[in-house]
Amino acid sequence: MIADAILTYLLVDDDGAVSIAYRFVELDRGNRSTAELARGVGRYARLHRRTIPAEDPALGRIILGAPLPGVPGLLVVLAGGPPEALRRRRSIVLALCRADPMLASTPEVEVSICLLDDLIERGPLAPIFRSPERPETDADLLGR
Amino acid sequence: MAAAVTSSTERLEKRSYNHVRTWLCPSAGPSLFVEIGGHFPISTPCIGSGDGSTPCPWWTESPSTWGSVCASACGSHRASRRGSVRTSRNLDRRGPPDRLASGIGTAAARHLSSIHLSAVRQVISTELRSSLRVALPSPTSSPLCRLSLMRRSPRGSSGLAAPPSDRGVSVPESPGRSWPGLTRSGFRGSGDVSSCTGASREAGGVEILESLGQHRLLSTRQIHELHTSGSSIRWAQDLLGRLCVDGLALPTTMPGGRFAWHITETGADVLEEVPNPAEERRPVVTPEKAASPPQVHTLAVNEVGLAFVRAARGWAGTNAARSTGSTRSPTCSVRRRDAARRSS
Numbered sequence: 001m002i003a004d005a006i007l008t009y010l011l012v013d014d015d016g017a018v019s020i021a022y023r024f025v026e027l028d029r030g031n032r033s034t035a036e037l038a039r040g041v042g043r044y045a046r047l048h049r050r051t052i053p054a055e056d057p058a059l060g061r062i063i064l065g066a067p068l069p070g071v072p073g074l075l076v077v078l079a080g081g082p083p084e085a086l087r088r089r090r091s092i093v094l095a096l097c098r099a100d101p102m103l104a105s106t107p108e109v110e111v112s113i114c115l116l117d118d119l120i121e122r123g124p125l126a127p128i129f130r131s132p133e134r135p136e137t138d139a140d141l142l143g144r
Numbered sequence: 145m146a147a148a149v150t151s152s153t154e155r156l157e158k159r160s161y162n163h164v165r166t167w168l169c170p171s172a173g174p175s176l177f178v179e180i181g182g183h184f185p186i187s188t189p190c191i192g193s194g195d196g197s198t199p200c201p202w203w204t205e206s207p208s209t210w211g212s213v214c215a216s217a218c219g220s221h222r223a224s225r226r227g228s229v230r231t232s233r234n235l236d237r238r239g240p241p242d243r244l245a246s247g248i249g250t251a252a253a254r255h256l257s258s259i260h261l262s263a264v265r266q267v268i269s270t271e272l273r274s275s276l277r278v279a280l281p282s283p284t285s286s287p288l289c290r291l292s293l294m295r296r297s298p299r300g301s302s303g304l305a306a307p308p309s310d311r312g313v314s315v316p317e318s319p320g321r322s323w324p325g326l327t328r329s330g331f332r333g334s335g336d337v338s339s340c341t342g343a344s345r346e347a348g349g350v351e352i353l354e355s356l357g358q359h360r361l362l363s364t365r366q367i368h369e370l371h372t373s374g375s376s377i378r379w380a381q382d383l384l385g386r387l388c389v390d391g392l393a394l395p396t397t398m399p400g401g402r403f404a405w406h407i408t409e410t411g412a413d414v415l416e417e418v419p420n421p422a423e424e425r426r427p428v429v430t431p432e433k434a435a436s437p438p439q440v441h442t443l444a445v446n447e448v449g450l451a452f453v454r455a456a457r458g459w460a461g462t463n464a465a466r467s468t469g470s471t472r473s474p475t476c477s478v479r480r481r482d483a484a485r486r487s488s
Contacts, residue, residue: 009452029441124455
């Protein structure tokens with residue numbers, strides 16, 4: 001399991017509070033089945049649950065690949081098709097993710113799925129993301 | 145390449161350049177090659193002590209092929225680069241004026257004899273005077289996010305097995321951090337990032353080179369949007385052309401005839417000279433890999449990062465406390481398009 005990218009995003013609230021959002025980025029261009037994509041998403045829950053042997057602390061760095069404060073959420077971006085087809089694909093993947101017991105029992109892994117076109121046109125702070133927990137509700141990057 | 149001179153070091157002018165490296169010029173006798181500015185030289189003077197009309201044939205062998213000036217201690221300044229002859233007074237003609245603007249750091253010349261030293265001082269002073277005459281452009285908007293591409297493990301491990309530094313998270317520049325002298329966007333301005341949190345300044349070759357090293361493959365449009373959005377795309381094409389001519393970046397043709405760019409080994413070598421690099425060196429994408437079908441995937445992943453950059457710029461543009469007077473950002477353009485659609 002290798003993410004396409006790690007996104008680091010600095011956010012500053014109106015009151016000046018600074019936070020950094022980390023996300024694994026998985027780009028799907030429709031060249032694999034929805035089941036395979038959902039399985040890939042589920043692997044992130046397994047990553048989160050993976051234990052690190054105490055005698056090998058270096059493994060922790062290898063798993064995370066970076067000095068991250070924890071396992072980042074997963075941002076799945078769908079591309080490579082017409083919007084309607086991608087929205088259908090998103091619904092199927094969300095349903096499959098809901099059915100994944102490992103994902104269901106690991107709420108710490110935040111999964112959000114969006115369309116690349118939406119991301120480009122409206123930006124990540126617009127309500128364009130959907131998650132397995134709320135498959136019918138659009139939210140922004142921070143789940144609001 | 146000429147052998148490096150490695151004995152004593154003499155500081156020339158404290159406020160001149162990042163560093164000056166001197167080399168022996170074997171074919172020109174007791175001459176010196178002085179590289180100013182290092183990774184993105186403001187100029188690369190060659191100080192010769194012989195006949196000023198003697199060309200320096202080793203010049204074309206130099207890995208540093210940015211604009212050059214060949215000057216002799218006797219006062220007749222000649223430069224030979226790809227058959228052209230220039231004088232030190234033409235320094236400001238070698239490229240965009242801003243390239244000369246902000247390479248103000250320290251200078252150290254090694255192993256200079258007194259006659260060479262005076263010649264180097266003369267050239268540096270001339271260049272400094274030229275630099276200071278250049279008007280600095282105003283900063284434009286800048287990203288707040290950085291996307292670090294993951295790599296397939298060369299060892300074939302099933303996990304995230306690449307070294308952390310190769311795939312790590314790039315923490316955004318913190319407010320107040322200052323860049324010393326000639327750095328990424330350091331062809332102009334003081335290099336203070338505090339004024340560009342959420343709004344950056346126009347980039348030059350180093351920033352583009354860093355992006356290419358970090359993101360592996362970027363289209364011309366993506367580079368323009370990321371680094372030169374305040375200018376026309378021709379400026380980005382010009383910078384990329386220079387990087388290509390100097391062997392630091394190479395284009396590959398995408399479907400539709402457009403270009404995507406990747407860094408070369410020489411470019412990666414140059415990046416290693418950059419002070420405070422954003423990331424450690426990554427494996428360089430070969431031209432064959434750059435032209436392979438996965439390029440579409442890489443470009444799409446970078447498009448994701450670019451979408452976040454647009455949002456950051458748009459946010460910065462609406463936040464008066466952070467904005468630095470950025471005028472035009474891609475996000476604003478998108479919003480304008482949306483508004484036009486709604487009104488129609």
